[in-house]
Amino acid sequence: MRLKGSFVALVLFDVAEQIELDRLREIVGAAPPRREPSFRHPVPEYVRFERPPVVEDADLVEPSTGEKFQCHIKYYDYGVVCVVMELPFESDWDGLLKLSSYWINSPELEVCAAEALGRRLGKIQKALTDPYEQRLSEDYYIVHIQDANSIAAPALLAEHGGEIAQIVRGESSPLSESERAEILQSSMSYYPSDLLVAGWTAALVYDTAEGAAPTMQLLEYANTQLLEFRHYDNLLTSVLERVYDAVEEKRSWFTRWRMARQAHELNALRLDVTELTERTDNAIKFLSEMFYARMYRMAALKVGVPDYRTLVERKLRIAGELYEFMMNQYHQARSFALEVAVVVILIIELLRLVGK
Numbered sequence: 081m082r083l084k085g086s087f088v089a090l091v092l093f094d095v096a097e098q099i100e101l102d103r104l105r106e107i108v109g110a111a112p113p114r115r116e117p118s119f120r121h122p123v124p125e126y127v128r129f130e131r132p133p134v135v136e137d138a139d140l141v142e143p144s145t146g147e148k149f150q151c152h153i154k155y156y157d158y159g160v161v162c163v164v165m166e167l168p169f170e171s172d173w174d175g176l177l178k179l180s181s182y183w184i185n186s187p188e189l190e191v192c193a194a195e196a197l198g199r200r201l202g203k204i205q206k207a208l209t210d211p212y213e214q215r216l217s218e219d220y221y222i223v224h225i226q227d228a229n230s231i232a233a234p235a236l237l238a239e240h241g242g243e244i245a246q247i248v249r250g251e252s253s254p255l256s257e258s259e260r261a262e263i264l265q266s267s268m269s270y271y272p273s274d275l276l277v278a279g280w281t282a283a284l285v286y287d288t289a290e291g292a293a294p295t296m297q298l299l300e301y302a303n304t305q306l307l308e309f310r311h312y313d314n315l316l317t318s319v320l321e322r323v324y325d326a327v328e329e330k331r332s333w334f335t336r337w338r339m340a341r342q343a344h345e346l347n348a349l350r351l352d353v354t355e356l357t358e359r360t361d362n363a364i365k366f367l368s369e370m371f372y373a374r375m376y377r378m379a380a381l382k383v384g385v386p387d388y389r390t391l392v393e394r395k396l397r398i399a400g401e402l403y404e405f406m407m408n409q410y411h412q413a414r415s416f417a418l419e420v421a422v423v424v425i426l427i428i429e430l431l432r433l434v435g436k
Contacts, residue, residue: 081231081240083176087183088222089149089165090300091193094311095201096159097210101134104155104207108136131157136200141165141192149189151196155204159212160304163193173243176223177252184221184250184282193219216314218307220383221282222299223247224292233275236286237264248279266382270371278382298372302379309388312353316395319349323402350399357392 104110133154141149149165156162169179183189194217205211237244245255245263255263267277275286276295283299285292323346380386 082170082172083225084170085168085223085225087167087169087179088224088296089183089189089193090220090222090303091163091165091190092218092220092300092303092307093161093163093194093197094159094216094307095161095197095211096208097212098159098208099134099155099157099161099204100207100209101131101155101157104134104204107204107207108134110134110136133157133162138163138196138200141189141196143188143192145188149192153196153200154300156304158304158308159209160307161197162300162304163196164300165189165193173240177243177246180221180223180247180282181250181252190217190219216307216311218303218310219281220299220303221250222285222296223282224285224287224296226287226289226292232272233269233286234272236275237267244277244284247284248277248282250282266378268371268375268378276375276379278379280382280384283379283382294372295375298376299379302376302383302385305380305385306383306388308357309385309392312357312392313388313395315349316353316392316399319346320395320398320402323399346399346402350396353392353396357389 105112133156136153136155138151138153141151143149147167149167151163151165154162154164167179167183169176171179201208201211231239241264242254242260245260246252248263249255249259263279264277266279267275269275273287274291275284277284278299285295285299287295
């Protein structure tokens, strides 16, 4: 069976707290925002990005192996930049297995993506709000097979399920029957001629170019969410460690008095993370029963978004409990200070009376 399609590498970077998209469009000369993603199936108007990412074309990416990847860069308003590199292919299943396993396991595309981003950061600096010195990154790979009408999805799974499982895992060797079955459970189709099989590091999309575009966009969006929750998790972990150290210090009246400032800083961060989380969540809207909503939930589950979200929510709850504890400590110190002040005033008044 001859296959035609493209191998797509998504390398995402968390570069800032926010990117001002309107200002960025002026800097890079990007076109005005349009309705994205362009869904193939009938969907309500609000199943769209609230603020579509800015897309900038970039130079071809040429790794040391000589291939030429088409490249464009997408900027999301919540601070994530995605470098998209695409390599068209035409081969049989063996050739596709070799191509996908090589690039999924090679670090070279990540290096190329970092270089492409580095060449733009200076140019777009004015559009970044609170840029990060250390940037988290995430990578994901999509194998898109375009000849969607040549064979139905059920037949494709039956005849080439083993190869599909290898592609999703990035493996060059056949997998066990149990592993193959586990991978293929994460498959979805809307029409008999389309198929998505998603994994934690890669996915196979079997569809026309038009039909595959929104599916690939949802896979990308799931990975932007994963990257954001990883950032929030790291941030909260670092802050909570400092707060624990402060709380565990030998308590005195002065340390309790200082807790008000530390508590307000912790609460401000907690509110900031909550606001940023909601903004990321609300970047795209779904109806709960819709096919694309179910597709997104499956993809998000596979890449680990719910796991990191749970970690972040747990740490936010801990931050809230610590805030209450620290404020109680402060109020106790404040009450003690007021009581001491009252006693001192009484003593002064008594001394004045005795002096008379």
